[in-house]
Amino acid sequence: MGEQTARYLEQWETINLKDFSQQGFTLQWKDNQSINKLQRQLKIMRFRGTEEEAREYKIMLEKELKENIVIPIKKEYIKWYNPTFMIKKANRKWRMILDAKALNKQIADFHFKMHDSNEVKQTIILGDCSTSVDLSSAFHHLIVQTESQPYLAFEFQNNHYTYRAMPFGTKHSPIYFVTAMEPIMQQIRMKTEIRIINFFDDILLLHQNNEYLKNMTQKVIDTMKYFGFTINTEKSETEPNQTVIFLGWEQNLANATIKTKPKKRLLLLHDLFNMRRWIQTGT
Template identity: 85%
Template sequence: MKFRGTEEEAKEYKIMLEEELKENIVMPFRKEQIKWYNPTFMIKKANGKWRKILDAKALNKQIADFHFKMHDSNEVKQTIRLGDWGTSLDLSSAFHHLIVQTESQPYLAFEFQNNYYTYKAMPFGTKNSPIYFATAMEPIMQQIRMKTEIRIINYVDDILLLHQNKEYLMNQTQKVIETLIYFGFTKNPEKSEIEPNQTVIFLGWEWNLANATVKTKPKKRQLLLHDLYNMRRWIKIRTEITVKQTAKLIGKLNYLRLQFQEASLFLNTMDHQKAQAARLKGWNTTMIMNKTAIPDINWWIAKLRANIPAQLIQISPQMTMTTDAAPSGGGSTLENEQEMIAMAHGTWNRRQAKLTSNNREIKAITQGLRSFAKTLKNLRIQSLSIRSDNSTAVFDIRKWKAQTSLIKKIKQVHQTIEKLRKQIQITHLPGVKNEIADALSRLSRAGDYKLKEKIFQQTCLQMNLNPTIDLFSQHFNNLLPRFMSTIRGQGEIAIDALNQTWKRELSWIHPPIPLLPAALKKIREEQIEAMIIAPIWP
């Protein structure tokens, strides 16, 4: 496949190709050795400069998938501390530091002006290039982490550095740069921020470290609003759009769940119509979006125009609301640690009485929140725990997802919480049947192991500690009489420790590895003392 482009693009391409030949990134290749041709062309970046592209879309379909856990925005959320300072590094031509195996080179070939070339260094664009690069970088990042107190998150060639002390971070940032230079990397000065700041751009988000919030970047916000305005106009005039175009917009909006946790509720209508069109006519076809999607699009437009940052710090619940929905009516109680504060009860009308138990329970939660709104405001409650014995209601509100039949009711819960301006944590009451599914969704069952009892006892004795509760265990591996379990078992006092308060306890914490960041974050936020043992995990 020959180069595609204008005369100007061909001229720029030739300059970049000659530079890559000098740097041993690409090399001439004999035509008879080529096993796969890849299209190649130029695109102009936002800053006006050109980028040389190897289009590996067709090749990627032939490459096997494999799983590798990359750092992501949720890890940033768990790592950030209120009042942090941050710097960021972007590595120049990072992938080109990896050498392609000889047997893979025939598959990375391209043609330019009747000459044939292939990549000697790893190109950007093949499916597993980011994974190979992240794997190669991990030992380097581990060494850096073990020699500094700064917190580091790296995503492929982007690196975020965090610390509470501005001067210390500035000094350590220079040392990190020196280490990376030693291994042959160079930073991109245009995309790197080496002066400590409390507003940093990382992974496509704008992070405010001074007040621990995150919001969509201005440029991305404008592009999404443009797409949404177009979609709304096309729906109103019944313009045909491609199924893939709809899927692309849904994907972009779904990415914003870090800022708008309820995003799924307002994508359901569009996603349902897209899925139906793909099922009936196929992915490579067009569709006309029904006007029922317009209210959700209007919601997205309003949200992005306001761009209110999401709070990253979870406040411990100051009160608990418990709800119950019987066939005859719904009731709720509001209490703090010491006493009952308020009670509310109502009976269903004929239509409400015919609702499913899930619908009634969700409605009872909404009514309870509305009944206690004034009390919560007067007592200046910032965070509320909600308890329900209905597994579907708890799961749907916790994940802000629901079946089509429950979407409207779940939206009402969200809108009520939004008006109250309170943080909520919703948990199951003892006896519910959905703990296994919920626990599996957070990988919490990965903790089916324990520290040897002898070592545990020796450690407690040597450190003169007497822990009162085991927070991450099950009935067959708890080391203390009082324990919280990851799933329903025997003898636990509660389920899902991350949604319980840890105050007034000296907790023994030996969490599953995937939950370590969340456990450390909760310790900091509740300002408690705890005994924690974990593997060296830089």
């Protein structure tokens, strides 16, 4: 997976993003002193966690090594160590965290607009049907430029690793992912009549006609695969329905009513809060 989209360069060339896909995720520094500041503060940041967390971390690390998301790196090549640890999500599943707060302080600030539940409300038409497509490990589909890899390093049990695929945690990661996704979404909008709202790895599709929406949903899936993305079939909803659950809100498309899903909203807000905390600059 760590080089998934880079193997589809001909496809990315069709939307003028061949160079972007080939070059991959690149750290953009805040100023010409950023690298020097990191060099002066360079030190090994040991994995911190309980025995249980270390066991779970090892399992997930081995999986990411096998998928080429993470690769070993020689200690002398490392230019920055990021703390790493495990957290248990609100749904009780584990997540590996690359704590890039210190690195983020030396990264340039980029701003972009994220889709939210208000946009869903504005896009929905009474009587709509919806489907959704979920991408697996979405960020990891983009590679990391070789020159940036030494700054994404971490330590675990006296071994040294870095990310070859774009990690979750740097404040540039969401921006790069949106940059990759938006031209694809624009192509779909131009060639179909469906309305689309994408929130990172979750793609919401809307249309008034069930059969048309179902057919177009499969075309969206085929398009995402065409560009090298992996579909999470378990979390995707490919059968048209009139209930949209987005950011913890349940919206009935038949009568335009909205209600909160307390448990789901609590889980989502918990994870969104942690997302914001992980990628913050520390200021």
